[in-house]
Amino acid sequence: MSAGSTTEAGHTLQGESSLSLVPTFVVVAVDATGLGIILPLLPFYSQRLGATPFVLGMLISAYAVCQLVAGPVVGMLSDRYGRRKVLLVSQIGTFVGFALLALATNLTLVFLARIIDGLTSGNISVAHAYAAEHSAPSTRKQALGMTSGAIGTGLLLGPALSGFLVHYGDTAPVWAAAALSFISILATVALLPPDHPASEPLYHHRVPQAKVTRAIVGMRHAWRVLGLLIVFFFVNSMFLSQIGLFLSARFSWDGHPFGARELGWVFAYAGFINMVVQGLLITRANRFASDRGIVLLAFACMALGFSGLAIGNSNSLLALFLTLIIVGTMFARSTLTAELSRSTAINRQGMIMGLNQSLMSGANITAPLLSGVLIGHRLFVVWALVMAAIAASGATLAGQLLPFPRAR
Numbered sequence: 001m002s003a004g005s006t007t008e009a010g011h012t013l014q015g016e017s018s019l020s021l022v023p024t025f026v027v028v029a030v031d032a033t034g035l036g037i038i039l040p041l042l043p044f045y046s047q048r049l050g051a052t053p054f055v056l057g058m059l060i061s062a063y064a065v066c067q068l069v070a071g072p073v074v075g076m077l078s079d080r081y082g083r084r085k086v087l088l089v090s091q092i093g094t095f096v097g098f099a100l101l102a103l104a105t106n107l108t109l110v111f112l113a114r115i116i117d118g119l120t121s122g123n124i125s126v127a128h129a130y131a132a133e134h135s136a137p138s139t140r141k142q143a144l145g146m147t148s149g150a151i152g153t154g155l156l157l158g159p160a161l162s163g164f165l166v167h168y169g170d171t172a173p174v175w176a177a178a179a180l181s182f183i184s185i186l187a188t189v190a191l192l193p194p195d196h197p198a199s200e201p202l203y204h205h206r207v208p209q210a211k212v213t214r215a216i217v218g219m220r221h222a223w224r225v226l227g228l229l230i231v232f233f234f235v236n237s238m239f240l241s242q243i244g245l246f247l248s249a250r251f252s253w254d255g256h257p258f259g260a261r262e263l264g265w266v267f268a269y270a271g272f273i274n275m276v277v278q279g280l281l282i283t284r285a286n287r288f289a290s291d292r293g294i295v296l297l298a299f300a301c302m303a304l305g306f307s308g309l310a311i312g313n314s315n316s317l318l319a320l321f322l323t324l325i326i327v328g329t330m331f332a333r334s335t336l337t338a339e340l341s342r343s344t345a346i347n348r349q350g351m352i353m354g355l356n357q358s359l360m361s362g363a364n365i366t367a368p369l370l371s372g373v374l375i376g377h378r379l380f381v382v383w384a385l386v387m388a389a390i391a392a393s394g395a396t397l398a399g400q401l402l403p404f405p406r407a408r
Contacts (some may be wrong), residue, residue, distance in 0.1 A: 025106075027187050028150035031091065034098065034180035034269065036158015037165075037173045038265035043172055043244035049107050053245055057372025060241045062111055064364030066118025072358050078126045084192050086126055089212035093120020098178035102171045123152035156271025164262030222352065224401040225340045226359055228295065231394040232332050233360040235302065237367035237388050240381065242375040247310075250380060251318060270326045279328040285331070292402040294335050300327030310381045328391075339402075369397045371408065 078086040097117030104110045124384050157179075165173040247258035247266070285294055305324030312318050340356060374383040 001339050017310050021250050023214035025150040026191055027087070027184055029153045030180055030184040030187055031094070032151045032154020033158040033161070034094070034154070034177040034184070035322060036155040037162040037177040037180070038098070038101075038158075039155075039162075039240070039246065040267050041166065041170075041173050041241075041260050043263075044260045045105065045174070046110060046246075047169060047245075049104070049110060051089040051107060051110075052372075053242060053376035054369070054372040055107065056245070057241055057368035057370075059107075059111060059114060060368035061365045062154075063114040063118040064237075064361040064368075065123075066115050067121050067361035068365065070119050072355055073330055074121070074126065074406060075129070075352075075355065075357070078129060083126050083129060084188065084194055087192070088185065088188055090120050090126060091181060091188060093117060095178060095181040095185060096120075098174060098181050102174035102178060121389030151274065151297065153275060154224035154270065155274060156268050159271065163261040163268070166206070166260050166264070196256050221403075222340060225336055226356065228394060228398055228401060229336050229340065229356060230359050230392060231397060232299075232329075232336065234367045235306075235390040235394070236333075237364045238307075238371040238383075238387050241368035242371040245316075245375050245380060246380060246383065247373075249378070250313075251315060253315070266322065272327075273326045274330050275324070277327065278328070280328060282331070282334055291335050291339055292398065295402060296395050298328040298332035298335070299391050299398060300331070303388045303391035304392055304397065306384050310384035310388070332394075351404070 042059075043056055046059060051059065074086060074090065094117050095115045099112035100116065101110060104113060110116070113220045140345075161176060162173040177184055196301075228290065243266075244258070244260075244263045247263060249257070251258050253262050289297070303322045308321030308324065312321055313340065337356075340352060370386075371383065
C-alpha cells in the first residue's frame with residue numbers, strides 16, 4: 001500500500017471514529033443539561049427547606065460518599081459487561097433521584113434523592129471510557145475533548161433553562177431535569193451502539209487480581225496525575241458547593257441579591273467558556289505549550305481568580321475573576337483527564353476513570369464541609385483565600401510532578 005493510501009485510510013478511520021462518538025455526544029449533552037439545571041438551583045432549593053450552609057455542604061458530601069463507594073464498581077462493571085449497559089443503569093438512577101428531588105417536601109427526602117443519584121452515578125466516567133475505547137491513541141485527547149464539549153454544552157443550556165423555569169415554581173426546573181434524564185435514557189437505547197464484540201475477549205480472559213493490583217500500584221505517572229486531580233477536585237468542590245450563597249451574600253443585581261436565576265446565568269457563562277476552550281483553544285494551546293505548562297498556567301489562573309474574589313466588590317470585577325477561574329478550571333480538567341487516559345492501557349480505561357471519579361468523590365466529601373463552615377461563619381474573604389492557596393499549591397505540584405516536554 002502506498003504512503004498516500006495509508007494516509008487516506010488513516011483519515012477515513014479517524015472520520016469514522018469521530019462519527020461513532022456523535023451518539024455519545026448527544027447522550028452526555030442531554031444528561032449534562034439536566035445536571036446543569038440542578039446545579040444553580042440546589043443551594044436555594046435546599047435553603048428554602050431549612051438547610052444552612054453547613055447542611056448544604058453535608059448534602060453535597062453525602063452524594064460524594066455514595067460516588068466514592070460506587071465509582072470503582074461502576075468502572076470495573078463497565079470494563080466487564082460493557083459501557084452501554086452500565087450507562088443505562090446509571091442514567092435510570094439519575095432519573096429516579098431527580099424525580100424524588102422534585103417531590104421532596106423536607107431535607108430528608110432531598111438527602112435520599114441525592115444518595116440514590118450518587119450510588120448509581122458514573123455517567124461521565126463511563127462516557128469518558130467509551131470515548132477513549134472508541135478512538136485511536138493519536139485522537140484520544142480530541143475524543144475526550146468531545147465528551148467534555150458535550151458537558152459544556154449541557155452546562156450552558158441547563159443553567160439558562162433553570163433561570164427561565166424558576167419563574168414557574170421551585171420544582172419546575174427539577175421536573176425538567178427529570179424529563180431530560182428520561183430522554184437521555186431513550187437516547188442511549190436508540191443511539192448508542194452495543195459495545196464492539198472485539199472487546200469481549202478482554203472480559204473473558206481475566207488477569208489475576210494480584211497482577212491487577214500490582215499494575216495499579218505500579219502506574220507511577222498515573223498516580224502523579226491523580227494527585228494533581230485531587231488538588232483540582234478539592235478546590236473546585238469548595239468553589240462550586242458555596243458559590244451560590246457567596247454571591248447571594250456579597251453581590252446584587254438590579255437591586256436584589258443574587259439568586260437561582262443569576263447563578264444560573266453564571267453557570268451558563270461557564271458552559272459557554274467550556275465550549276470555547278474545548279472547541280477552539282485546547283488544541284491550539286498544545287501547539288505553543290506542553291501539557292505541563294498548560295496545567296501550571298491553569299492553576300495559576302485559578303489562584304489569581306480566587307484571590308480576586310476576596311477583594312472584588314463590583315459586578316465587573318466579579319465577571320473578570322470568574323472568567324479567570326472558569327478558564328483555568330476548563331484547561332486543568334481537560335488536560336489532566338487526557339493525560340490520565342494516555343497513561344493507562346486501553347482495556348483499563350473504565351477502571352482508571354472509575355478510580356478518578358472515586359478520588360474526586362473523596363475530595364468532594366471534605367471540601368464542601370470546610371466550605372460550608374467558612375461560609376456559614378461569613379468568612380467570605382478567608383474562603384476565597386484558602387482556595388487561592390490550594391490552587392497555588394496545584395501550580396507548584398504541577399511543576400514538580402509532570403515531566404518536561406521531550407525535545408523533538
